[in-house]
Amino acid sequence: MNWQPAPAALEPGHRLYAIGDAHGCAxxxxxxxxxxxxxxxxxxxxxxxxxxLGDLIDRGPDSAGCLDAALGFDACPSLSLRGNHEDTALLALAGEGYACADWLDTGGRAALRSWGVSDLSPRATWAAGVPLRHRDYMAGMALHHRAGPYLFVHAGIRPGVPLEEQSRDDLLRIRRAFLDSEADHGCVVVHGHTPTRDRRPELRPNRINLDTGAVFEGGQLTLAVFEADRVGFVQA
Incomplete structure (x- = not known):
């Protein structure tokens, strides 16, 4: 484990694990x-x-396998946050026309293939090819999770806006306004969504980025381990 000083501290006996964007890399x-x-x-x-941290699906070869892995994990309590890719997929599977094209263009074809569904089949039949357990799991994903001094969210938050007033779109898709901010958010935000350039986790005083481009050439999938006043990283 590669331990580093963390920007916040957990109570004794508490440990948090977080995994960045898997994107079908089961x-x-x-x-x-x-x-x-x-x-x-x-x-x-x-x-x-x-x-x-969201975006379990799309782009990579085994979105179905990623959802099954998350569903089947039982070593400790776990949850999956909704990413923009799950959000778009759910809209497409519900028949929203604009979302169908968007989903196909951003990795949905690979996800459909992992369920044995052709993107050339009628869009109205897509949902029938996706197991109900996977659709229900994605539909039940929370937009954020607070644990001690850490806030876990897929993309980030709008600086200066209270959590209860954050827009859904920002939680799922924000980039530069959040990434460029040095503001104290009142918590350390642990997020994914924007791949780091060097494929290493990004550790800052106000945020930690765990999207290390798992699905891209040279990328890694990153696990962060938070305990006491330190954080460790493991990559696969």
Missing amino acids: ERLRALHRAVRDDLRARPCAQATLVH
């Missing part, structure tokens, strides 16, 4: 799930939670 996701299980066996703690 083998890498399962490898990091094994790393969490191994860590919990080697270093038991009183309370642990795993958070997937």
